[in-house]
Amino acid sequence: MIVCYTEYDEPHTLLVLVEEELVVIDLQNDNWHTNRIPYLCSLHSSAITCAQHVTNVPEALWNKIVDVGETQFTNTSNRVGSL
Numbered sequence: 001m002i003v004c005y006t007e008y009d010e011p012h013t014l015l016v017l018v019e020e021e022l023v024v025i026d027l028q029n030d031n032w033h034t035n036r037i038p039y040l041c042s043l044h045s046s047a048i049t050c051a052q053h054v055t056n057v058p059e060a061l062w063n064k065i066v067d068v069g070e071t072q073f074t075n076t077s078n079r080v081g082s083l
């Protein structure tokens with residue numbers, strides 16, 4: 001049986017399991033940017049000690065919060081797709 005591994009010769013993503021989270025690195029980006037993660041940080045190392053649910057947040061305030069949150073992703077990969 002002959003197995004052809006050519007589809008594995010050009011890796012595009014590197015998965016690294018670090019202490020308490022998974023880091024996904026885009027190898028096709030010249031700077032090897034990491035992929036955006038769906039959470040701010042590992043919950044195990046978070047300083048969050050409580051949470052509060054707030055309703056009726058004005059849309060203008062919500063948009064400002066979202067804009068500030070987006071700034072943390074300036075050096076992340078913009079590659080779209082599944083691993």
